[in-house]
Amino acid sequence: MEFNQLLEEQGxxxxxxxxxxxEQFAEQLLTLGEQKGDLVHAIWSGRIEGQLRNxxxxxxxxxxxxxxxxxxxxxxxxxxxxxxxxxxxxRNRQ
Numbered sequence: 001m002e003f004n005q006l007l008e009e010q011g012x013x014x015x016x017x018x019x020x021x022x023e024q025f026a027e028q029l030l031t032l033g034e035q036k037g038d039l040v041h042a043i044w045s046g047r048i049e050g051q052l053r054n055x056x057x058x059x060x061x062x063x064x065x066x067x068x069x070x071x072x073x074x075x076x077x078x079x080x081x082x083x084x085x086x087x088x089x090x091r092n093r094q
Contacts, residue, residue: 001074003063006081012088018056020087025051 007017029048032039042048063080066072 001067001077003060003067003077003080006077007060007084010081010085012081012084014056014060016084016088016091017059019091020084021055021059023087023090025055 007013029039032042063072063077067074067077
C-alpha cells in the first residue's frame with residue numbers, strides 16, 4: 001500500500017500534508033526559540049530553508065520509503081493519516 005493511496009482514500013490533498021508539516025515545523029521552531037543561538041544558527045546556515053522546500057512532498061517520499069524498507073508498517077501509515085486529518089480540522093477551525 002502506498003501512503004498516497006491512503007491520503008486519497010481519506011480525501012486528503014498535498015496542501016493538507018503541507019499544513020500538517022508546517023504545524024510540526026512550527027513546534028520545532030518554538031522549541032529552538034528557547035535557545036536563541038540554535039535558532040539563529042539554523043536560520044543562518046540555511047537549514048530551515050532546506051527543510052521548508054517541498055515540505056509535503058518530502059514527507060510523502062520519506063513515509064513511502066520507510067514503508068518499503070519495512071521501517072514502518074501499515075498501522076504507522078494510518079496513524080499519520082489520522083494526524084494529518086486532525087491537522088486539517090484544526091486548520092479549518094482557524
